[in-house]
Amino acid sequence: MVSDENVIMSRPGDFYNFWPKSAITYTASDVIDLSVSSEYPAIIYDGMTVNAGILLFTPNKQFMLTTDSDVLSPLTAKINSISNYNYNYTTNPFSLGTTVGFLDNAGANSRFFEMTSVLREGEPVVVEQTRPVPQLLPKDLTLVADSRENNTILFGTKNQDTVYGYRYFNTTNQRVQASWFKWKLSGTLQYHCMLDDAYYAVVRNDGKDVIQRFDITLDDTTSSITADNITYRIHFDNYSTLAISDLTYDETTDLTTFTLPLGYNSTNQLAAYYQTDDDAIGSYSPATLVSGTTYSLPGDFSNGCYLGYLFDMEVKLPSIYYQTQISDNSFRSDVHSSLILHRLKLSLGHTGTYTTTLHRKGKSDYTQTLEAVTTDLYTANTLAFKDIKFQTIPVYDRNSNVTVTIKSSNPSPATLNSLTWEGDYSSKFYKRV
Numbered sequence: 001m002v003s004d005e006n007v008i009m010s011r012p013g014d015f016y017n018f019w020p021k022s023a024i025t026y027t028a029s030d031v032i033d034l035s036v037s038s039e040y041p042a043i044i045y046d047g048m049t050v051n052a053g054i055l056l057f058t059p060n061k062q063f064m065l066t067t068d069s070d071v072l073s074p075l076t077a078k079i080n081s082i083s084n085y086n087y088n089y090t091t092n093p094f095s096l097g098t099t100v101g102f103l104d105n106a107g108a109n110s111r112f113f114e115m116t117s118v119l120r121e122g123e124p125v126v127v128e129q130t131r132p133v134p135q136l137l138p139k140d141l142t143l144v145a146d147s148r149e150n151n152t153i154l155f156g157t158k159n160q161d162t163v164y165g166y167r168y169f170n171t172t173n174q175r176v177q178a179s180w181f182k183w184k185l186s187g188t189l190q191y192h193c194m195l196d197d198a199y200y201a202v203v204r205n206d207g208k209d210v211i212q213r214f215d216i217t218l219d220d221t222t223s224s225i226t227a228d229n230i231t232y233r234i235h236f237d238n239y240s241t242l243a244i245s246d247l248t249y250d251e252t253t254d255l256t257t258f259t260l261p262l263g264y265n266s267t268n269q270l271a272a273y274y275q276t277d278d279d280a281i282g283s284y285s286p287a288t289l290v291s292g293t294t295y296s297l298p299g300d301f302s303n304g305c306y307l308g309y310l311f312d313m314e315v316k317l318p319s320i321y322y323q324t325q326i327s328d329n330s331f332r333s334d335v336h337s338s339l340i341l342h343r344l345k346l347s348l349g350h351t352g353t354y355t356t357t358l359h360r361k362g363k364s365d366y367t368q369t370l371e372a373v374t375t376d377l378y379t380a381n382t383l384a385f386k387d388i389k390f391q392t393i394p395v396y397d398r399n400s401n402v403t404v405t406i407k408s409s410n411p412s413p414a415t416l417n418s419l420t421w422e423g424d425y426s427s428k429f430y431k432r433v
Contacts, residue, residue, distance in 0.1 A: 045089035048100055052120040057087045066120050082124055085113055094146040103141060110137035133180045137164055147194035150216050156189045186237045186266040186309050205265035212238050230387050232350050234273055235411045236308025249302040256301040260293040266309060272297050273306040273411055281383060284411050310409060317404040322425050341395040341402060341423040348389040352412020356393055359403040
C-alpha cells in the first residue's frame with residue numbers, strides 16, 4: 001500500500017513497519033506477478049525463511065518460493081506447492097529450531113502441526129502434535145509466543161484468560177519428551193511474547209492493562225527464598241516486594257496494613273509471603289480488604305514480604321500400565337493384562353506443601369495433605385522445605401479404576417520429578433497371533 005509520504009508494509013494482526021518513501025525506488029515496470037497453481041484461492045498471509053527458500057502459507061495450502069538460479073529475482077523466482085493443510089491465518093507460523101509449526105482451526109478445535117524435512121523437491125513430513133490432546137486447544141486462537149531456547153510454545157486468544165502451552169525436549173534429531181499444559185492468568189490476555197528466558201503478557205482487568213513477567217528458567221532468584229544454601233522459588237502470580245516503609249504493624253490487633261500497589265487489579269485472592277528469618281519463615285497469609293485500596297494481613301510483616309495472587313497447580317497422572325521396551329525409543333503397554341497397583345512412589349524435587357487425591361471407582365476419594373518435613377523434626381526458624389523428597393501413596397486397586405491428582409494452592413514449591421509403582425502383574429497367559 002503506497003501513500004504520499006510512506007511505503008507501508010503490513011500483515012493482518014501484526015504491527016506496522018514504516019520505511020521512508022525516499023529510500024525505495026519503485027516503478028510499475030519492476031513488478032512481476034508470480035502465479036501459483038491451486039484449486040483453492042491462494043491468498044498468501046504469511047511466510048517463513050527456511051533453508052530451501054521461503055515457505056508461504058495460504059488458508060488451504062503451503063508453497064515454497066525458490067529459484068533455480070544463483071540470484072533470486074522476479075525473473076528467476078518460482079513457487080511450488082508442497083502441502084495441503086488448513087492454516088489459521090489469524091496467527092503466525094513459528095520456528096522450533098529446525099522445524100516449522102503452524103495452527104489449523106478447520107475443525108471444532110485447533111490443531112498444532114509441525115513440519116519437518118522442508119526441501120525444494122518433494123513433500124515435507126507433517127506431524128500433528130495435538131493428537132494426544134485433541135480437545136485441548138480452542139478454535140479461536142489468535143496469539144502465539146515461542147522460545148526455541150526454552151523449548152516452549154504458548155498459545156492464547158485475545159480477551160481470554162487461559163494460555164495453552166507445549167513444552168518439548170530434543171536430543172540430536174529425536175524428540176524424547178513433550179507435554180501439554182495450560183495456565184490461567186489473573187486477567188484477560190491482550191498480547192504476549194517470550195524474550196530472554198521470560199514470558200511477557202499484557203493482562204487486562206477492569207479496563208486496566210498490566211505487563212506481567214513470568215520467569216521460565218529454573219535459576220530465577222527474583223522471587224525466591226534461601227535455606228541451607230538452596231534457593232526455593234515462590235509461586236505467586238503478579239508478585240512484587242513490599243518494602244518495610246509500605247507496611248504498618250499494629251501490635252494491639254496483630255495486623256499489618258498496606259496500600260495496594262499499582263498493577264493489582266484482579267479479584268483473585270491476594271496473599272503475602274514471609275521472607276524474614278523468624279519462626280514464620282516459609283509461610284503465607286491471605287490479604288483482606290479493609291477499605292478502598294487498603295488491605296490487612298494477620299501477623300507481623302513489618303520486615304518486608306512478597307505480595308501476589310494465589311493460584312492452583314494441578315497435575316492429573318495418566319493411567320498406569322505394564323510396559324516393555326521394544327527398541328531404544330519405543331515401548332509397548334500391555335492393556336489386556338491384570339495389574340493391581342499396591343502403591344505409587346513419587347520422586348519430588350523442591351517441595352513444601354501439596355495435596356494428593358486418589359480417585360477410585362465405587363469408593364470414596366482418599367486425600368492426603370503432605371508436607372516436606374515432619375513437625376518438630378527440623379531446625380527452628382528455618383524453611384520447612386526439602387530439595388529432595390520421596391512420598392508413597394497407598395492404592396491397592398486395579399489400575400483401570402485409579403486416577404491420582406496432585407494439587408497445590410500453596411505458594412511453596414511442589415515439583416514432581418518422576419513416578420514409580422509397585423503391584424501384582426499377570427498376563428493371564430493370554431497369547432496373541
